[in-house]
Amino acid sequence: MKFSHLTANDFIALVEQSRSAIKAKELYKCIGGATVSIQSFEEVISFLKSVRKSFKLRILDGAIDFLLHTLQKQVNPNGDEEMATLLSQLKQITEENYELKKEIQEKEKIFDQVFEKINQKEILPKISKLKRSKDFDSVYNFLDELSIQGNKKMITKACIEGLWEKETPSKHWFEESMNVLHVACEKGNLKLVKSLIECGCNKESRSRRNYTPLNFAAENGHLEVVKYLVSAGADKEPKRYGSLPPLISASKNGHLGVVKYLISAGANIEINDSELRTPLIWASINGHLEVVKYLISIGANKDVADNYGYPSLVYASINGHLEIVKTLISAGADKAENLETSEPPIEFALKEGHFEIVKYLISIGSDKERQCFRHGTPIAFGAEKGDLEFVKYMISIGANKDGKGYNGYTPLIYASSYGHLEIVRYLISIGADKEAKNKKGLTPLIKASKKVILILLNILSLLELIKMQRIMMDILHSFMHQKEVILKLFSISSLLELIKMQKIKMDGLHSFGHHPKIILRLLNILSLLELIKMQRIMMEKLLFQSLTPEMSEII
Numbered sequence: 001m002k003f004s005h006l007t008a009n010d011f012i013a014l015v016e017q018s019r020s021a022i023k024a025k026e027l028y029k030c031i032g033g034a035t036v037s038i039q040s041f042e043e044v045i046s047f048l049k050s051v052r053k054s055f056k057l058r059i060l061d062g063a064i065d066f067l068l069h070t071l072q073k074q075v076n077p078n079g080d081e082e083m084a085t086l087l088s089q090l091k092q093i094t095e096e097n098y099e100l101k102k103e104i105q106e107k108e109k110i111f112d113q114v115f116e117k118i119n120q121k122e123i124l125p126k127i128s129k130l131k132r133s134k135d136f137d138s139v140y141n142f143l144d145e146l147s148i149q150g151n152k153k154m155i156t157k158a159c160i161e162g163l164w165e166k167e168t169p170s171k172h173w174f175e176e177s178m179n180v181l182h183v184a185c186e187k188g189n190l191k192l193v194k195s196l197i198e199c200g201c202n203k204e205s206r207s208r209r210n211y212t213p214l215n216f217a218a219e220n221g222h223l224e225v226v227k228y229l230v231s232a233g234a235d236k237e238p239k240r241y242g243s244l245p246p247l248i249s250a251s252k253n254g255h256l257g258v259v260k261y262l263i264s265a266g267a268n269i270e271i272n273d274s275e276l277r278t279p280l281i282w283a284s285i286n287g288h289l290e291v292v293k294y295l296i297s298i299g300a301n302k303d304v305a306d307n308y309g310y311p312s313l314v315y316a317s318i319n320g321h322l323e324i325v326k327t328l329i330s331a332g333a334d335k336a337e338n339l340e341t342s343e344p345p346i347e348f349a350l351k352e353g354h355f356e357i358v359k360y361l362i363s364i365g366s367d368k369e370r371q372c373f374r375h376g377t378p379i380a381f382g383a384e385k386g387d388l389e390f391v392k393y394m395i396s397i398g399a400n401k402d403g404k405g406y407n408g409y410t411p412l413i414y415a416s417s418y419g420h421l422e423i424v425r426y427l428i429s430i431g432a433d434k435e436a437k438n439k440k441g442l443t444p445l446i447k448a449s450k451k452v453i454l455i456l457l458n459i460l461s462l463l464e465l466i467k468m469q470r471i472m473m474d475i476l477h478s479f480m481h482q483k484e485v486i487l488k489l490f491s492i493s494s495l496l497e498l499i500k501m502q503k504i505k506m507d508g509l510h511s512f513g514h515h516p517k518i519i520l521r522l523l524n525i526l527s528l529l530e531l532i533k534m535q536r537i538m539m540e541k542l543l544f545q546s547l548t549p550e551m552s553e554i555i
Helices: 008-019 024-031 041-055 058-075 079-131 136-149 152-160 180-187 190-198 213-219 223-231 246-252 256-264 279-285 289-297 312-318 322-330 345-351 355-363 378-385 388-396 411-417 421-429 444-478 483-514 518-546 549-554
Strands: 005-007 035-037
Touching: 005 008, 008 024, 008 035, 008 041, 024 041, 041 058, 079 136, 079 152, 136 152, 136 180, 136 190, 152 190, 180 190, 180 213, 190 223, 213 223, 213 246, 213 256, 223 256, 246 256, 246 279, 256 289, 279 289, 279 312, 279 322, 289 322, 312 322, 312 345, 322 355, 345 355, 345 378, 355 378, 355 388, 378 388, 378 411, 378 421, 388 421, 411 421
Parallel strands: 005 035
Antiparallel strands: none
16 A cells, blocks of 8 residues: 555545554554545544554644644634633623522511411411311311412421321211321322321321221322322331232222332232232222233233132123123133032123123033033023023024923923013923923923912902902991991901901912912902902092091091
């Protein structure tokens, strides 16, 4: 490169690339004979900096600094004067600022003196009065007003006097009772919460049900209050019998933002209450899908059970939360189909009549012929509950229309027993066994007959009462002016007719035990009922038209 001609930029680039590859001595031999073209003051400085760095020539530092200073003067020849001017202005502003601060402090002092007089004259007497008061709302509003005013001195005085410990009224020992700090947290009154805690109120104070201020804020979803309390050192996991961890309070009520914050602040996602229910179990009980999804996403245990042995999936099934059931199962929750010590979710869903959940569970593999509780198969549950569409669905997927439970009841017997006529018709139309018997030897017809008899006996009771009233009115008509006789006859007649009515009921039930065809005889009563009612109305009209004022008073 002895006769090479390079620009400043080319030279700098070449040196930078070569420096890491070859030693400084060898590099100098390579570039020592090159000619470098310099076009500007800036290029001179860049060139010298590159040479100084590559060959470690500290001797060039003074030259580089001089050139930089010279360049700065050329760019801004009045720089030193401007700097001096700016410093002078800054000094003047600082002095003015000091004077203003001094003036503000003097005015604040005057204001404090005036405010102190107001406190002495108005606020202190009010504190004394409220200290003796049982009006919680007045105490709360008073402290809230002081908080809005920013009157920390009087809030502190009020707290020392115990105003913040005043509690909401309760009529019974089991009703909740809260102090002012609790209510402020419950309402999300951040300003008052801050004022009370900064003035010395106990941030761990307990309500009657052992709730702390953080519990109330978390339970009601007041995220900013929750953040403040945690930052102030409130216990995120209070340990006391009957107390509820704030994370559970938030999960139970579906406050996702609070749940996320508490967990980010270190709350244990597997913490439980006195019944061993975790945040995930509570969210599943109350149907808070987004909270359930979030807790699962961060690793919450899907299969942990409470002290009743029920996990989240069972509670979602009991309470009819289909989307939560789907979410839990898709996340790998155990359906507990083969456990001998616990009923699976499908049984709880059937018991509560949540047939959409039952359909879903069957669609993903639950046994459609499973014997559940005392009722038998799922289709038997549907027949008992009177859900025709579910019964049809079970038939459509191949369920046994004559499957029996441990008591021998078939779906048709259940439908007949509970009077679900449409299901009875449908099951018979698809060939269900009409002569099937339960363990007591009763068929669907007999089970239906029993229900009809009970209804008819109630009708019979009504009929006998009507007849009794009719006899009474006949007596009234015959003895219109015999007051004492009438009163005695009322009593005798009432007693006789009640005895007669009970006897007829017992005779009917006794006859049914040996003669099921009593239904036909009882049905004849129905045809007479309306006629007797009409006769009764007519007789009442005739009787009351002929009554004297004295008789009207007796009746």
